Amino acid sequence: MAAYTLRVNGEAHDLDTDPAKPLVYVLRGELGLTGPKIGCALEQCAACAVLVDGEHTLSCNRAASEFEGTEITTIEGLAEDAIGARIQDAFMAENAAQCGYCTPGIIVAVASLLKSNPGPSDGDISEALADHLCRCGSHNRVLRAVRNAISGGQADAA
Numbered sequence: 001m002a003a004y005t006l007r008v009n010g011e012a013h014d015l016d017t018d019p020a021k022p023l024v025y026v027l028r029g030e031l032g033l034t035g036p037k038i039g040c041a042l043e044q045c046a047a048c049a050v051l052v053d054g055e056h057t058l059s060c061n062r063a064a065s066e067f068e069g070t071e072i073t074t075i076e077g078l079a080e081d082a083i084g085a086r087i088q089d090a091f092m093a094e095n096a097a098q099c100g101y102c103t104p105g106i107i108v109a110v111a112s113l114l115k116s117n118p119g120p121s122d123g124d125i126s127e128a129l130a131d132h133l134c135r136c137g138s139h140n141r142v143l144r145a146v147r148n149a150i151s152g153g154q155a156d157a158a
């Protein structure tokens with residue numbers, strides 16, 4: 001019998017792993033969803049961000065079994081989502097990454113923001129991304145990509 005069940009990207013998964021294992025390790029190791037990254041594993045870099053019931057959530061430090069009964073969406077699931085796909089297209093168009101390690105978490109944060117606020121100010125964007133560290137210094141391109149995702153590509157033209 002499964003120890004617990006998780007719903008991820010619209011599918012239910014029965015899991016027999018240690019229920020205390022943090023969610024990001026289950027997503028990556030058991031379900032093969034390697035989009036969420038393990039950076040600090042201390043809730044200090046946000047590389048592991050996923051959506052839980054639509055809310056931006058760090059997955060590196062909380063037991064996977066705590067998420068039973070929720071709907072988890074990873075960067076892989078966002079590719080199937082209109083807002084998520086629009087953001088991913090804008091990031092590719094703007095080449096808004098260097099190593100790309102921080103990028104899935106950042107896109108998850110932007111998706112969470114745009115789902116609740118389709119027209120965020122620069123201050124709203126900064127606040128949404130405040131916990132996301134990028135060691136490659138891609139911040140300017142990230143901001144351009146986010147503005148283009150919001151404006152449908154008009155920000156670059158302005």
Ligand code: FES
Nearest residue numbers: 039040043046060
């Ligand atoms: S890996 Fe989760 S916050 Fe850094």
Ligand code: FES
Nearest residue numbers: 098100134135136
């Ligand atoms: S692109 Fe390398 S950490 Fe952000």
